[in-house]
Amino acid sequence: MTGLDVLKMQKEFYKSFYLRPKVIFRYFLSLFSSAFFIKFKTLTMNALYIILPIK
Amino acid sequence: MKNTTYILINPPILRAERYSSKFLGAAGGSLVPLGILYIASFMESKGCNVEVIDAEHQLLTQNETIEYVRKLINPNKKTYIGISTTTVCFNNAVVLAQNLKKNFPEIKIILGGVHVSSLPEHAMGYECFDYGIIGEGEITNYELIDCLNNNNDINSVKGIVYREQGKLVYTAKREPIKNLDELPFPARHLLKNLEQYVPGLSDYKQLPVTNIITSRGCPGQCTFCSNAVFGRTYRSRSAQNIFEEIEDVIKKYKMKEIHFIDDSFLLNKIRIRELFDLCTEKNLKFSWSCYSRIDNVNYEYLKYLKQHGCWRISFGIESGDKQVLKDIKKNITLDNAKEVITWCNELGIKTTGLFMIGHPTDTVESIKNTINFAVNIPFSDAACCVSTPLPGSEQFKTMFKDCNYNEIDFSKFNTMYSVVPPPV
Numbered sequence: 001m002t003g004l005d006v007l008k009m010q011k012e013f014y015k016s017f018y019l020r021p022k023v024i025f026r027y028f029l030s031l032f033s034s035a036f037f038i039k040f041k042t043l044t045m046n047a048l049y050i051i052l053p054i055k
Numbered sequence: 056m057k058n059t060t061y062i063l064i065n066p067p068i069l070r071a072e073r074y075s076s077k078f079l080g081a082a083g084g085s086l087v088p089l090g091i092l093y094i095a096s097f098m099e100s101k102g103c104n105v106e107v108i109d110a111e112h113q114l115l116t117q118n119e120t121i122e123y124v125r126k127l128i129n130p131n132k133k134t135y136i137g138i139s140t141t142t143v144c145f146n147n148a149v150v151l152a153q154n155l156k157k158n159f160p161e162i163k164i165i166l167g168g169v170h171v172s173s174l175p176e177h178a179m180g181y182e183c184f185d186y187g188i189i190g191e192g193e194i195t196n197y198e199l200i201d202c203l204n205n206n207n208d209i210n211s212v213k214g215i216v217y218r219e220q221g222k223l224v225y226t227a228k229r230e231p232i233k234n235l236d237e238l239p240f241p242a243r244h245l246l247k248n249l250e251q252y253v254p255g256l257s258d259y260k261q262l263p264v265t266n267i268i269t270s271r272g273c274p275g276q277c278t279f280c281s282n283a284v285f286g287r288t289y290r291s292r293s294a295q296n297i298f299e300e301i302e303d304v305i306k307k308y309k310m311k312e313i314h315f316i317d318d319s320f321l322l323n324k325i326r327i328r329e330l331f332d333l334c335t336e337k338n339l340k341f342s343w344s345c346y347s348r349i350d351n352v353n354y355e356y357l358k359y360l361k362q363h364g365c366w367r368i369s370f371g372i373e374s375g376d377k378q379v380l381k382d383i384k385k386n387i388t389l390d391n392a393k394e395v396i397t398w399c400n401e402l403g404i405k406t407t408g409l410f411m412i413g414h415p416t417d418t419v420e421s422i423k424n425t426i427n428f429a430v431n432i433p434f435s436d437a438a439c440c441v442s443t444p445l446p447g448s449e450q451f452k453t454m455f456k457d458c459n460y461n462e463i464d465f466s467k468f469n470t471m472y473s474v475v476p477p478p479v
């Protein structure tokens with residue numbers, strides 16, 4: 001395995017975990033709790049990390 | 056020590072250097088640097104004037120850090136500089152120390168923290184550092200400065216490394232501090248804007264929040280963990296002592312939440328029950344989160360924790376592959392992990408599954424097992440970093456046994472690169 005393969009699988013991990021309807025829905029619901037800002041930012045940052053290409 | 060000033064520095068390092076990504080970096084946190092704050096409070100308790108520069112948190116550049124130091128130097132006092140560094144930040148610490156030496160050649164620079172504790176021969180190969188402190192630093196550092204102030208023989212100070220006629224000299228080994236209750240609480244008052252220290256985005260529920268450490272040393276055998284500072288013997292502060300620190304941060308700084316950063320906060324059930332019973336008895340209210348091993352909890356215990364303010368537990372699972380778990384000596388079972396996460400869900404405790412991929416024996420198949428495991432267990436959140444042979448870990452010793460450490464690019468040891476990809 002190359003280092004790049006490992007990083008690709010790391011991205012795969014995040015994609016598989018966070019880009020699930022169940023998880024997105026849970027985050028959506030929790031946006032209305034007191035932790036709105038935190039949840040919103042976490043989700044945005046994780047999303048950006050997942051979408052952006054590996055250096 | 057009335058006539059001494061000690062300037063303690065956490066060197067500059069960008070989020071992008073820590074996480075290899077600006078975005079992931081923004082999701083990461085900034086915690087109170089307890090290492091230098093423990094050194095600071097111990098020195099203050101001996102009458103020394105202490106200043107703390109957290110260049111990482113304040114996003115200072117190397118030059119700004121030097122200028123900051125310049126302002127703090129009082130020519131009428133004996134001045135020392137202490138630098139703390141992990142492995143990934145080591146190169147930055149060297150640049151800082153070299154610049155400090157250029158600007159203030161008469162000031163002695165002391166290096167502490169996990170990198171010099173793990174690889175003293177590498178760290179002290181840089182002449183910008185005058186003394187290295189190996190392991191737990193409070194007593195060693197005080198004795199060293201006391202010795203230097205009085206021109207005594209530094210060979211009598213245990214736990215240090217220094218150069219004599221170009222050669223490294225190691226003094227006798229320092230024994231771990233037996234009674235952690237004797238240490239003064241970390242000197243949070245020396246930080247600017249304490250309320251701006253906020254953990255990773257899913258690691259807090261209420262602000263302001265602060266991090267506390269209640270034990271040192273971990274009995275685990277995990278091959279990836281760097282344990283050169285506190286070793287394998289678990290030592291913990293008493294419930295009363297921890298209670299007093301919590302009460303202090305709530306009263307002084309209006310903290311609403313505590314982020315316990317012990318390697319395994321929940322290990323000693325008796326101590327934990329004593330602590331939270333005391334908090335309830337004294338009506339001290341706060342929410343809290345912590346890290347734990349899967350095998351340190353059961354249903355009843357979790358229920359108790361939930362009733363006493365626990366809202367999130369981050370569990371080190373590391374891999375979803377049985378064989379890999381065995382290889383890295385994690386010593387937990389996936390069935391147990393599944394059971395515990397299900398209990399937490401039932402009780403309303405949020406969970407983070409902490410995973411790593413790129414273990415020495417990982418294969419595409421075993422990494423897929425990890426991904427599947429994370430997805431199929433109801434974790435509230437999950438994080439995945441790249442397994443890295445950190446200095447101070449068994450893996451580093453095995454993988455870099457015959458290497459020239461000067462040829463290793465330590466700036467890549469941020470657990471976001473695959474420093475040594477798995478061979479298959």
Ligand code: B12
Pocket residue numbers: 063068073074083084085086087088089090091093094111136137138139140141142143144165166167168169170172173188190191192193196268279280281282284316317318445446447468469470471
């Ligand atoms: C909380 C934590 C974090 C927090 C906050 C760090 C902080 N601001 O202090 C966050 C999440 C930000 C973080 C980030 C990282 N962390 Co971290 N972290 C920890 C953890 C769990 C506790 C740190 C702590 O507060 N310890 C308590 C204090 C009291 O101990 P201490 O800092 O070691 O200080 C003592 C001695 O080292 C010495 N000392 C320290 N500094 C100085 C300075 C002087 C002058 C002197 C004399 C003595 C001295 O005396 C102190 C008191 O006895 C440790 C594990 C652990 N149990 O320590 C890992 C640990 C330090 N982290 C580790 C790693 C790998 C990382 C990251 C690379 C991971 C990442 N990508 O996020 C980054 C690197 C950040 C950086 N700037 O270098 C590794 C480091 C291994 C290595 N060889 O470098 C550790 C050891 C985990 C492990 N067991 O493998 N981390």
